[in-house]
Amino acid sequence: MRDAKSSATSRRNLLLGTAAAGALFAAGCTSNENNDSDGNSKPAANTADDKPGKEVTIGFAGPQADHGWLNAINEQAKRRAKEYQDVTLESTEGSNDTAQQIGQIETLINKKVDVLVILPADGKALTQVGLKAMRAGIPVVNLDRVFASAQAYRCWIGGDNYGMGLNAGHYIGERLKGKKNAKVIELAGIDNLELTRQRTAGFDAALKNYPNIEKVGRQAAEFTVESGQSKMAQLLQAHSHFDALWNHDDDQGVGAERAIKQAGRDDFLMVGGAGAKRAMDTIKADNTVLKATVLYPPTMAASAIDLARALGQGKGVGGLAELEIPASLTLYSAVVTKDNVDEYLPTGFS
Known part of the structure; x- marks a missing residue:
């Protein structure tokens, strides 16, 4: 099952709801430049958006789908990648075996993918292969189960x-x-x-x-x-x-x-x-x-693909003023009741 950072670290992370996160990646409206004289801001040149851009090959190493949430993680990543004309997804067979997953990730490194998205079977045990990818110049988006060293990933995204x-x-x-x-x-x-x-x-x-x-x-x-x-x-x-x-x-x-x-x-x-x-x-x-x-939204896997695409294209995140994507994103744990269930039903997993 899923692993997590300490609660103290979580408190320091940027908190995002899934709907807000999607809006950030899709929108291209935040500027890092001065406003025009008419008061309208210019779109930042490095902001990620939905328009096709530089071709990016993303390697995805996810978990074995032996649980509804884990299966949803894999499906969300694959579905999101298909939405982008400029993204090719190299996906491994999901595995909860540490040695097998390390081998799968090393294969993706040898294929020289542009970016890696990894939900490790064991964050501590896979830290070295994350470091290996980063040292090879392949940015890593660490999904949910965190590596033991921040040097093993460019960005972490997960639940709270x-x-x-x-x-x-x-x-x-x-x-x-x-x-x-x-x-x-x-x-x-x-x-x-x-x-x-x-x-x-x-x-x-x-x-x-x-x-x-x-x-x-x-x-x-x-x-x-x-x-x-x-x-x-x-x-x-x-x-x-x-x-x-x-x-x-x-x-x-x-x-x-x-x-x-x-x-x-x-x-x-x-x-x-x-x-x-x-x-x-x-x-x-x-x-x-x-x-x-x-x-504990599995949509984080779709957002991880968004982040990986932005990294591969050298762009930032729409809706944020920074030139670079954040180092850490923690998703908000919304409470779904009969009053708001229709809003969240599309994110429900089987």
């Missing part, structure tokens, strides 16, 4: 795991703020992953703002349907009453919802995580305990 927990906690807190002695439970992901610890830390931090709420239970699952069902069943058995559940991942949420249905429970609200289309459809129907999901 701490922000996911924070926003889930605030949503639940606002829903329960008028309730005395409210109780919440948490169905986490894999505890030995930093991303899971960050999501829990953000959730706990948000709940501190609501003294009427107590977290009374937590189980760590494994981002699978089966684990979601078994761990949720344990939580339900241990807690005869609670008011809200935060589940870190919509895929394991399928199992959690099965356990909830089997137990005949509907006395609490549930918040999911990641932004699966199935979850959004359920939220829109508004006929189960699932009332919201907090995004």
